Amino acid sequence: MTTESFPEALSRALADAGDRPVLSADARVLSGRQLADDIERWAAGLAALGVRKGERVAVHAEKSLDLILLYLATLRLGALYLPLNTAYRAAELAYFLDDAEPVLFVCDPATDTVETASAPMVLTLGADGKGSLAAAIAGSHPAPPAVTIAPDDLAAIVYTSGTTGRSKGAMITHANLVSNARALIDAWGVVPDDRLLHALPLYHIHGLFIALNTMLLAGARTDLLPGFDADTVLDRLPDATLFMGVPTYYTRLLASPRLDRAAVAGMRLFVCGSAPLTPQTFAAFEDRSGLRILERYGMSECGIICSNPLDGARIPGAVGRPLAGVAVRIAEGAAVGILEVRGPNVFAGYWRQPDKTAAEFRDGGWFSTGDVATIEADGVVRIVGRDKDMIISGGLNVYPKEIEEMIDALPGVGESAVIGLPHPDFGEAVAAVIRALPGAVVDLETVLAALRPRLASFKLPKAVIAVEELPRNAMGKVQKVALRGRYAGWFGDG
16 A cells, blocks of 8 residues: 655655666756755745645646656645646647646747636746746745645546547546556566666656656666657667657567667567557567567556566567556456456546546446456456547547547538558557548548647548448447448558
């Protein structure tokens, strides 16, 4: 059972690290002692701006070392951190700001959200460290206030959409963060001498909670990259021992002739998650590198739930066994069904949506993941499908209903069905199957021109498929399973 908040656990880890480097970006390197001092300085600056325990800090800014300081300082004050995908447009951001009512919204100075955001304070932070927030933090401030934070206090709100397209804010506690990071330290054998090459975004739990938190609490080092670039990653792997990514990262590494056993000679572990890794990619990576990717399974509401083992067989197509302290079961005891989970990693519910929270929890604290799974006799979990129509493209969740409503409103469109199809690079790609009105022509260019100003780029369709009729069942519901099967080879072998 977790008995301390994330700032308390982090403070001890950084004290143990002392002068050992724990975080770097470009030429900037922070030791454990320096990071601890910077967190206090940033927390004092945020407190001077008026940020208090329980208030929300929403962030829509590019990846940087200062962004991490903002995150850790927010938690240090007992405030709630809200990471927002940098691809979101102003219209999409408006919903999150209205729903969460943050006291502070931090955005990139290059965006137009500075003028349009509805928050009491709107400050900027660029990837280069410049902006009005950095200037405010740089001022002289007293020490941050002493704050009592209980393990069950909220640390973050992570928005995750539902099939209706309306996003739900998953309330993440300090106990959730600490317990999951510690379980992963044990499961993956993370030690202070480890060095993670961090190419993931920081608006997603994969890069923020799973990768960063785990390394910080282990007292290990994280080297930040602005994003993923195969050549840059291959250049930097000789200095690393760990790498975490989504399937798209691994397919792009495999596309480089530079990936061989020599390129990964110093690597201890490659981890993959956020979307299913195909057995073909798993096998090809092992053949080229001599190392087996460790696949794990999680979600915004629970962090990591299952992981293949550090020692022992890593099974292609399986996500391994539950982490220590985490229990899983199949709903109603069936052989195949909805996976349910219980443990210290499970979130506290959906922000201001008690009905949604009640609908997803079962007696005894079991949370329904919405993923269809099997659990083998030895406890190994396999995810075999999704109960919802969610698409995972490049490790990011895409919810069809939101896109369908926009496409259906376009001139010439009779009806649309948005589905995910196998894609060799993204795992799944968004495709719009459209029944046009008589005499109308609706193509990809038309759809993209209308949707691009309104949707994040990862949600945009990569194909428009014209049909005369959409397949339906006896109740009139569009059969998306049939569409996915019919067009499974649209992007090649997938």
